[in-house]
Amino acid sequence: MKYKAFTKKNMDQIKQLALLPQEARDRMTAVAEVLPFKTNNYVVEKLIDWSNIPDDPIFQLTFPQPEMLPEEKLRMITAAVKSGNSELIKMQAHSIRMEMNPQPAGQLELNVPREKDRLLNGIQHKYSETVLFFPEQGQTCHAYCTYCFRWAQFIGIEELKMASKETDVLIDYIEKHPEVTDLLITGGDPMFMRTKLVRRYIEPLLKRKPGNLQTIRIGTKALSYWPYRFTEDQDAADLLDLFREITDSGMNLSIMAHFTHLREMETQEAADAITAVKATGAVIRCQSPILKHINDDAGMWARMWKKQVKMGLVPYYMFAARDTGPKSYFTLTLDESYRIFSKAIRQVSGLARTVRGPSMSTKSGKILVDGISEINGEMFYALKFIQAREPQLVNKVFYAEYDPDAAWITDLKPAFDTDRRFFKGQKSDIEFLLPCRTGMDSDASAQKNCC
Ligand SMILES: *Cc1c(COP(=O)(O)O)cnc(C)c1O
Numbered sequence: 001m002k003y004k005a006f007t008k009k010n011m012d013q014i015k016q017l018a019l020l021p022q023e024a025r026d027r028m029t030a031v032a033e034v035l036p037f038k039t040n041n042y043v044v045e046k047l048i049d050w051s052n053i054p055d056d057p058i059f060q061l062t063f064p065q066p067e068m069l070p071e072e073k074l075r076m077i078t079a080a081v082k083s084g085n086s087e088l089i090k091m092q093a094h095s096i097r098m099e100m101n102p103q104p105a106g107q108l109e110l111n112v113p114r115e116k117d118r119l120l121n122g123i124q125h126k127y128s129e130t131v132l133f134f135p136e137q138g139q140t141c142h143a144y145c146t147y148c149f150r151w152a153q154f155i156g157i158e159e160l161k162m163a164s165k166e167t168d169v170l171i172d173y174i175e176k177h178p179e180v181t182d183l184l185i186t187g188g189d190p191m192f193m194r195t196k197l198v199r200r201y202i203e204p205l206l207k208r209k210p211g212n213l214q215t216i217r218i219g220t221k222a223l224s225y226w227p228y229r230f231t232e233d234q235d236a237a238d239l240l241d242l243f244r245e246i247t248d249s250g251m252n253l254s255i256m257a258h259f260t261h262l263r264e265m266e267t268q269e270a271a272d273a274i275t276a277v278k279a280t281g282a283v284i285r286c287q288s289p290i291l292k293h294i295n296d297d298a299g300m301w302a303r304m305w306k307k308q309v310k311m312g313l314v315p316y317y318m319f320a321a322r323d324t325g326p327k328s329y330f331t332l333t334l335d336e337s338y339r340i341f342s343k344a345i346r347q348v349s350g351l352a353r354t355v356r357g358p359s360m361s362t363k364s365g366k367i368l369v370d371g372i373s374e375i376n377g378e379m380f381y382a383l384k385f386i387q388a389r390e391p392q393l394v395n396k397v398f399y400a401e402y403d404p405d406a407a408w409i410t411d412l413k414p415a416f417d418t419d420r421r422f423f424k425g426q427k428s429d430i431e432f433l434l435p436c437r438t439g440m441d442s443d444a445s446a447q448k449n450c451c
């Protein structure tokens with residue numbers, strides 16, 4: 001299949017959209033003026049079940065939905081689009097966007113290392129053992145998830161971009177930090193880059209091979225959005241060769257695959273791509289946020305994890321989506337996410353219980369909702385740091401008062417005085433974030449939690 005992207009400019013070429021009433025199409029076009037929209041012919045033809053729109057989870061995954069904007073904003077932008085006044089459209093789209101904070105707090109200021117007063121752009125280092133790297137040309141994706149917080153990168157707000165061409169600076173940095181064992185190459189989706197370019201980043205690493213580096217991770221959603229990247233694309237074979245060169249060098253290659261829904265794993269194309277990647281000696285680990293309208297279904301998660309194990313993949317993370325969204329379009333409460341996770345995990349064998357979740361990526365670390373406990377007639381959330389900026393906090397359990405409406409750490413109150421310190425410093429995060437669009441992670445990583 002030859003890659004064809006659809007954006008707001010050529011949305012009308014998606015003939016399946018004719019299935020929607022005109023009014024719904026108008027609203028969709030209007031939302032696409034504000035939120036970045038991009039999908040492709042594989043997603044449209046092979047993943048979306050067009051007999052089930054708008055409810056289809058994959059449709060929800062890449063197509064803008066009217067409820068993603070506050071009603072009054074939606075009315076404003078729809079009217080502007082109808083007027084055909086491109087200046088007005090631009091102005092309104094910009095002002096709506098500015099009210100939806102594009103970059104979760106703390107990420108840029110806190111995680112970008114400095115050297116002699118120079119910010120090392122394109123590098124983020126939050127957790128001691130893992131360095132993130134954002135190759136400049138990998139800051140886009142084969143399609144855009146509607147819930148992605150990285151939209152600043154996609155609409156080209158220059159100063160918010162995080163990127164770098166400087167692999168040498170990266171390697172210097174890794175060598176100077178012996179505690180680093182993992183490099184996570186992320187984006188956007190680094191697998192959007194042509195192999196030639198990926199080589200330019202990886203080959204110096206293989207040549208200089210910092211002694212402390214043992215794993216290269218690549219975050220990607222290409223197995224879902226464009227599996228041909230690993231099979232029939234012109235430079236797919238060369239990419240697989242490169243993967244093999246990494247594993248042959250004695251390093252561990254971990255593909256951090258973003259699978260949001262079982263459907264994405266069910267096509268022959270995805271199966272072929274997975275087989276090809278595994279044959280290089282790479283390990284595929286799977287992660288996704290949990291989201292209303294897309295994957296808030298325990299049975300689906302259980303079947304997806306089972307399928308991952310059956311295919312030799314490792315279930316890794318389920319992320320809580322933070323409550324930053326357009327009227328909480330995607331947000332589930334912590335209580336709901338925890339119950340879905342628990343119900344799903346009960347249905348799978350221990351081999352699929354490598355997955356951890358629901359996990360919130362907060363300023364201070366990844367915090368797992370580990371349990372809802374009743375103690376002396378009172379209810380509590382048992383929370384646990386599974387990753388932390390302060391290494392001593394890793395594996396630390398603490399408690400919050402049970403609140404069925406809470407969706408994020410900042411909605412929670414410490415249960416006991418001794419728990420108070422774990423909530424400190426989180427608050428400013430949410431103030432900065434409140435009018436923002438849902439993201440799956442305050443961090444650039446996982447997330448992508450994904451990629
Ligand atoms: C999740 C994450 C990592 C990786 O953490 P692991 O628990 O080792 O998978 C690294 N950096 C950031 C900023 C993250 O959010």
Ligand code: SF4
Pocket residue numbers: 140141143144145148149150187188189220221258447448450451
């Ligand atoms: S979640 Fe990942 S694949 Fe989806 S748009 Fe964001 S960066 Fe791209």
